[in-house]
Amino acid sequence: MIAVSLLSITSCKKDTPAAPEQPQTAVSGVYILNEGDWTGDNASLSYFDLETNEMKNDVFYEVNSETVLGELANDMGIYGSKLFITVTGSNKVEILNATNGKILKTVNMEEPRYIAFYGKYAFISSYTNQVFVVDTASMSIHTKIEVGRTPEQLAVSGAQVFVANAGWKDAIAGGEYDNRVSVIDAENLVKVKDIEVADNIDRVYADNNGHVYVNSSTIYGVWPEELYPSRLYVIDTETNAVEQLPFGAGLMAIAGEKAYLASGNYQEGKTQLLEMNTATLLVKPLDILSGVDNLNGLATDPDSGDLWVSTYTNPGKVYRYKTTTKEMDTYTVGIFPKTFSFKR
């Protein structure tokens, strides 16, 4: 999904002069963020060098004199020359030099979740029901914006930041789910509106065709009932119209006109990868990685188009599917790999 935010950033670069200079060199490596397990304090960062084809694990720990990354790293993104990592359980955001992985600054923040960038700011959702706006130059919290309940992922489309509010922390305590996407004006740093989508929405992605994709996670009743199965919704950013697709897709990776999706119910009871045309929203299943039912992250290399897939495994297993040669490589990384970031 970081690939996604990166892509969306690149795509709106022309409208956002404040964005830092993106070095227009080729992608030279892939960072892989490993969540680590609950109470484990063992999140880690791996790095795959595309030139030497070597996977290096525990990069953060090694480069930063054995500093612990923390408990449950959730998301990361490269912006300009910096790599941002949110560590939910450790209440912090690590800002690294994207070239060598060295800590530039550690910003304390309660339960940070996902990250997206626009202009000179990083937008970071937090379980405090706020989006923290971090100045990417000074690396300090610039302001906070109140959003919905249990905000999760965010995505940038145009000059707006879309935040999916799940509200599951209320639901788990007997309250209600949230069902809104909060829209933030990324220029003026204010929430401008809420768009009602569906209960328990926790994933959001944006393409170049003016679509924002929002996914609701399955709401379970008393076992084995699925009260509301996961669904993917498409917001037309022009009209704010919301269209429901007949399946869910917890993970998406968008590459131009093409998007890869991971769905748990496109076909009942099966996890599979799909390919979508972002102009027509037509979908077809892919016959790769069938049988792998513990997917945790999806991304595409903006240069080569290679598809990277992470799984909920310990030690972590990631797949690299070369779209050109249709070859599949697998690599062993840290515990529960999740997010990918492509370094230029």
Next chain:
Amino acid sequence: MWLSAISMAQIPPILRNDTLQAVEINKQSHAIPPSVTVSAQQLSGSTLEKINSLSVADALKYFSGVKIRDYGGIGGMKTIDVRSLGTNHTAVFYNGIAINDAQSGQVDLGKFSLDNVQSISLYQNQHVNIDQPAKAFASASVLYLETKEPIFKEDRRTNVHGSFRGGSFGLVNPSLHLQQKISRNTQLNLNTGWMKADGEYDFHYKNAMSLDTVIRRKNTDIETFRIETSLSGHLADSSFWHVDGYAFFSERGLPGAAVNNNFYSEDRQWDRNLFLQSQWRKNISKVYSLKVNGKYTYNRLRYLDPTYSNIAGKLDNKYVQDELYLSAVNVFTLTDKLKTALSADYLYNTLDANIPQFAYPERNTGLVNFAADFKNDSWRIQGNMLGTLVNEEVVAGKSSGTKTAFSPSLSVSWKPFKSSYLYLRTSYKSIFRMPTFNDSYYTFVGSTTLKPEYVKEFNVGFTVQTAFDGPIRSLSLTADGYQNHLKDRITAIPKNFRWTMLNTGKVEITGLDIGMKTEVEALQQLNAFLFINYTWQKALDKTPGSQHKGQFIPYAPMHSASASGTFQYRSWGLNYNLLYTGSRYSFLANTPQNYMEDWFTQDLSLSYMLDLKAYEIKIMGEANNIGNADYTIIRNFPMPGRNYRLSIYFNY
């Protein structure tokens, strides 16, 4: 402790000795294990008093093949894991009747004070006496806690014992024990204790190469209040009856995992555990005797996270369990060599919780067991067949339905020489554990399609005992080699964008427990009791197709050992304990990230008894973890360093 998850992205979360009639080394001997014909271990009486323990869990650390899963500190949960089968495979019995937890299948042994405990015995498979309820045959191993039985000297009708403990962690722990003879045939036993501690201690956290910081463990406070009472007696028809009432109340802080940049938690836990149990037994004829048990249990658990990031600003969960238990044990002593027992038990369990989308399960369990016990001068052969019928119903959703199972066991022991106390033994048991209410119905995670977790246990061992006239009064050596096969292990795994409970794992545990005990009497008034236990174990994941196949299961060290020396000279007592746990992994993947270093701790205590004729006063000083070892049992739940306790006991 409670994992909550909506989707994957949203990670949340005893016994009167079956003494060996054959072995008459010394009636007061510490060195006699509760049985030599089956694999068993026991700590009792004065050893138990001297062994630097606050709770039953502390004392169990010294048993071989046993690991206590300790979350650290006075209030940290402490559960037993025997031979790496997991906590759910050991049943806990209090005065012959099971203590159940249908919700989690785990009993926090940290809650049981040693103040009222006479003996702790652990049997592999089951008790050596077959006159047990069917439930006692229904787990891979059984832990028996026996409370103190009143002994009235001469014409006394009242005994009063009082104790006061205090020390590190701000510990204040007074207790009072009253024993009253009500009539010639009736006696009352009352034990009550209150404990309060702030529980705080320092631990080390290494944040980076040069940043080893000392951090205070906080929100570790605990307050408990406990009343245990028993009334027992003989009736005119020579039948015996016994009634136990137990009440435990506690409030504690849950300090949580100590992780990078997040060392404190404000979570709280409240417990209310109440039970009333009764036993009646009568020898109806020379051949037939009957034992009837009944019990009602009420357990309430409240868990509060007061900093939960939702609108309510908290997560406040309450769980209430009720259990009704009835059991009848029919014993037929057919000849002086052959005894059979037919037991039938019935359990009714419910779980209520204030969590959304809850199933409100209700379980009926019927257990019927037939056991036979043959013994002559050199052989003892025991066998049983247990039939289980479980039916679950739910208010909402789908229940696990009905399950039936038959589980046999067989044990054979042989004493090859008449003159030598050498016993060879072997046993086989097939058993299972039911999925707990949490496994089946925990909101969002549970799965009612779970099968039970099956275990097959094989054991081959020996005990050799010798008594001497010299300074070494007795010597006992025990060794057991075993292999356990566990299949359909219940595990939470991520699948199709959620965590779900599945029967996936297969585990094979090969182990060797070796123990040696000796009693030494020198200089007339110097007595010593020494023991040393060592366990070698390979608990490996054997799940077909698993990426971890062939690797060690979590928290299963290859080597562990304990040793203890108790010395008594005149009025002085000294005790030294040593505990070693080898390196292990905290997760199925045996990777450097999941590696946990080995540790060893040493405890020391010194006591002095002042006999003032009318009453006795004993003073005991304890120093625990004297080497100030910095260690953890459960990853990121640091254990306390060096700590002290001072206890004063008063007997009248």
